[in-house]
Amino acid sequence: MTTPSHPGPSPAEIQAILRRGVPLAEDWGVEVLAAEAGTALLRLPARPLLLRPGNTVSGPALMGLADVAMWAALLSVSGGxxxxxxxxxxxxxxRPAGAGPVLAEARLVKRGKRMVFGEILIRAEGSEALAAHVTTSWAVIAPG
Known part of the structure; x- marks a missing residue:
């Protein structure tokens, strides 16, 4: 657990952990813009590979972004x-996220000893309109 005298990992450190743990995040160019106190803001840059018919970011790409965003929020409170x-x-x-960059804002709603519940809001960069609303639960596994 982090304390004010022992700050959690920086966004760059969390990004490195994410990219090692989920190599697809590196292939997609996922960026950790902010991560602290159980929240995280991630950016998925525009990539033709991630588009579906209709010239919008695909559902699988948005789900992958949501998943790594929640892990970034968890890493922000677990010392990395x-x-x-x-x-x-x-x-x-x-609604469609469009073909440009996408932002995912994750937050821990409840962090228990065995389960974590979180929420992720996804929108096109530069827009306030939600493209996707995600809820997720995670099974806690203590680091080895």
């Missing part, structure tokens, strides 16, 4: 060590 795994994810696609 967290081996928890996704148990459930519910995604409500509200």
């Amino acid at each position: 060590r967290d081996e928890s795994v996704t148990s459930t994810m519910t995604v409500n696609f509200l």
Whole structure:
């Protein structure tokens, strides 16, 4: 657990952990813009590979972004060590995200000893309109 005298890992450190743990995040160019106190803001840059017909970011790309955003939020409160795994994810696609960069804002809603519940809001960069609303639960696995 981090304290004010022992700050958590920086966004750059969390980004490095994410990219090592989920190599797809590196392939997609996922960036950690902020991560602290159980919240995280991640950016998925525009990439033709991630588009679906209709010239918008695909559902699988948005779900992957949501998943790593929640892990970044967890890493922000665990000193950069967290081996928890996704148990459930519910995604409500509200509107197309478009072909440009996408932002995911994750927050821990409840962090228990065995389960974590979180929420992720996804929107096109530069827009306030939600493209997707995601809720997720994770099974806590203590670091080895």
